[in-house]
Amino acid sequence: MSDPHLLALLRAIRLRQSAPDAAAAGEADTAAALSEIARKKKDAQVADHTPASDSGTPPYFSKHRAPEKPAGESASLLWRGDPSAVMGRSNLRAARGGIPPIGGITPSGPTTPVPPIPGLEGPRPPEPSGMDFPPQIPQRSFPTRRPKAGTGPLRHAAGRDGMDPADDAALRDTQRNLSTSITFAGGVDDVAERLWEALHQAQPALLSSLPGSAATQRGDLARALTWLVHHLADPPALVNGCARLGAVLAECGLQWNRLQLVGAALAEATRAGMPPGSWRQDFDQAWRWAWQHTYEWIVHGGTLVAYQPTIWDVEVVTHEQRREDLAVLTLRTFLPTPFRPGQYARFEVPGVPGVWRPYSLAGAPHRDERIELHVRAKSGSGVSGALVHRIRPGARLRMTKPEGDMGLPDAPGRGILMIAGDTGVAPMKAILTELAALGDARPAVLFWGVRDLTELYDIEALTELVARIPGATVIPVVADGPSGPYMSGPVTDAIAAYGDWSRHEIYLAGPPLMLAKTTASLSRLGIKQDQLHHDPPE
Incomplete structure (x- = not known):
C-alpha cells in the first residue's frame, strides 16, 4: 500500500x-x-x-x-471522519477569492497524482442504533508523514480537526461577515423579527406547521441564527446540528420546498436593518452561501426519519416535589417539538442509559416550548426514581417522538368528558390548557379520582386553569377518608350521578386497574365503545 x-x-x-x-x-x-x-x-x-x-x-x-502541484493547490478534504459528515471541498475553495453565489458550484481538483495521504486511525465502533445521527466527530489531529524522496512535494499539514487551514480561513471569513452584518442590522433579535415577518408574508404555511406562538417562534429564530454564526467554522458540529434540526422539521410535516426562500429572506432581513450604504455584496453572498449548505444538511437530516427514531434533547427547568413519591417537572426543548395535547413520549435519564419510560405531556404546543411531566416514583431506582428523587434543574434528558391517539375531538359540537386517576391528570391538563389557549368554549368536564385528599397534588393549578375556560369544570372525587369540599366515593358513581354522556367524547387516563374498572362501568351506563379514548396501558 x-x-x-x-x-x-x-x-x-x-x-x-x-x-x-x-x-x-x-x-x-x-x-x-x-x-x-x-x-x-x-x-x-x-x-x-x-x-x-x-x-x-x-x-x-x-x-x-x-x-x-500548481502553486496554491491545497489539500482537498475539508475534514476526515465519518463519511456521513464530510462536506465537499469545491464550494469552500472558491471562497478564498470570494464566496460563491448561492447555487454556484466550483468544481476543482488536482489533475496530477496526489502524494501519499497521512495514515488514518482504525475503524470507529458503530454508533448506537437509532440515536444521534450524524454522530459527533471527535476533535483529533492526524499525523503527517514526510514522503520519500522523489514522490512529490510535502502536503500542507492538516489542522487539528483535519481541515485544510485555507478552508478554515474561508469559513472564518464567512463567519465574520455574518456576525458583522447582524451587528450592523441592530442585533440578532431585530433580524429574527424581520425574518419572521418576511416568512409569515411569503410562506405562512411554513410557520403554521411549527409549534409555538409567534413570540416563541421569533425567539427560536434568534437562537438558531446565533447558533449558526457560532458554529459555522466548526463543520462537524454544523452538520450534526443541521441534521438534527432537519429530523424534527420532518416530524413537524414541513415541506422542504418552503425552505428554499429562507436564504434570500435572511439576507433581506439583515439588509433592511442597516443604515443606508452599509450593505455590502459580501454580506449578501455570505448569507446565501451559508444557507445553501445549511439547507442541504437540514434536508439530509430530514431523510433519516424514515430509517431511525428522532430524539429530542430537553432540559429540566423546574423540579417541584409535590409529595414524597411524586414530582412535577417543567422541561424546555431545544428544537421544535410537535405534539397534540393528550399525547405521551418516552424519556431516558442520565444514569439509566437505554431505558425509556412513557410519560404524558402536559402543556400547550401552540403556546410555548414548555412541557410538564407528572411523575410518581414506583421505586427509588429506575427512570421514575431518578426523575422524582435525583434529577434537578439544569439536567438534560432525551425524549422520543410524542405518540398516542388522545386529543381534542375534531367535531367542535362534541362535549368532552375526562376521567383521570392519579398522575393520569397530566394529559387531561394538557387538553384543558389547549382549550384555554384556543378560546374553545365547548363543554368539558374533568373527574379526578383519588384515594384521599393528599393525592390532589395539582388541584390549585387545575382550578385556576378551568376558571379561564367558559365551558370547563373540574370535579375531584375522593374514594377514602374525609373528602372536604369534594365528592366522595367511587369516581364511576359520581359520573353516573352527574348526567347524560351520550353526546360526549370520553378520555381515560390512569393506572391499568382503574382503566379496566372505569371502562366496564361506562359500558353498563350505555356508553358506546367508539366514544372511549385512552392509550394502551403499559
Whole structure:
C-alpha cells in the first residue's frame, strides 16, 4: 500500500463515496491516478529490457518523478471522519477569492497524482442504533508523514480537526461577515423579527406547521441564527446540528420546498436593518452561501426519519416535589417539538442509559416550548426514581417522538368528558390548557379520582386553569377518608350521578386497574365503545 498512485486512486474513490459535491474533483483525481498506474506498468515492462543507470537508481524513479502541484493547490478534504459528515471541498475553495453565489458550484481538483495521504486511525465502533445521527466527530489531529524522496512535494499539514487551514480561513471569513452584518442590522433579535415577518408574508404555511406562538417562534429564530454564526467554522458540529434540526422539521410535516426562500429572506432581513450604504455584496453572498449548505444538511437530516427514531434533547427547568413519591417537572426543548395535547413520549435519564419510560405531556404546543411531566416514583431506582428523587434543574434528558391517539375531538359540537386517576391528570391538563389557549368554549368536564385528599397534588393549578375556560369544570372525587369540599366515593358513581354522556367524547387516563374498572362501568351506563379514548396501558 505504499505506491503513491494507488493511494491516490483509493483516495479518489473514497472521496467520491463520501462527498457528492466533490464529484468533479474525484473524476479528475481518478483519471490522473489511472493514467499514472498505466504509465508505470508500461515503464516497468520497458525496464525489463533496459540496463540500470550508473548511479544505481531504478529507471522508473529516475525518469518519472511525481509532477509538482500548481502553486496554491491545497489539500482537498475539508475534514476526515465519518463519511456521513464530510462536506465537499469545491464550494469552500472558491471562497478564498470570494464566496460563491448561492447555487454556484466550483468544481476543482488536482489533475496530477496526489502524494501519499497521512495514515488514518482504525475503524470507529458503530454508533448506537437509532440515536444521534450524524454522530459527533471527535476533535483529533492526524499525523503527517514526510514522503520519500522523489514522490512529490510535502502536503500542507492538516489542522487539528483535519481541515485544510485555507478552508478554515474561508469559513472564518464567512463567519465574520455574518456576525458583522447582524451587528450592523441592530442585533440578532431585530433580524429574527424581520425574518419572521418576511416568512409569515411569503410562506405562512411554513410557520403554521411549527409549534409555538409567534413570540416563541421569533425567539427560536434568534437562537438558531446565533447558533449558526457560532458554529459555522466548526463543520462537524454544523452538520450534526443541521441534521438534527432537519429530523424534527420532518416530524413537524414541513415541506422542504418552503425552505428554499429562507436564504434570500435572511439576507433581506439583515439588509433592511442597516443604515443606508452599509450593505455590502459580501454580506449578501455570505448569507446565501451559508444557507445553501445549511439547507442541504437540514434536508439530509430530514431523510433519516424514515430509517431511525428522532430524539429530542430537553432540559429540566423546574423540579417541584409535590409529595414524597411524586414530582412535577417543567422541561424546555431545544428544537421544535410537535405534539397534540393528550399525547405521551418516552424519556431516558442520565444514569439509566437505554431505558425509556412513557410519560404524558402536559402543556400547550401552540403556546410555548414548555412541557410538564407528572411523575410518581414506583421505586427509588429506575427512570421514575431518578426523575422524582435525583434529577434537578439544569439536567438534560432525551425524549422520543410524542405518540398516542388522545386529543381534542375534531367535531367542535362534541362535549368532552375526562376521567383521570392519579398522575393520569397530566394529559387531561394538557387538553384543558389547549382549550384555554384556543378560546374553545365547548363543554368539558374533568373527574379526578383519588384515594384521599393528599393525592390532589395539582388541584390549585387545575382550578385556576378551568376558571379561564367558559365551558370547563373540574370535579375531584375522593374514594377514602374525609373528602372536604369534594365528592366522595367511587369516581364511576359520581359520573353516573352527574348526567347524560351520550353526546360526549370520553378520555381515560390512569393506572391499568382503574382503566379496566372505569371502562366496564361506562359500558353498563350505555356508553358506546367508539366514544372511549385512552392509550394502551403499559
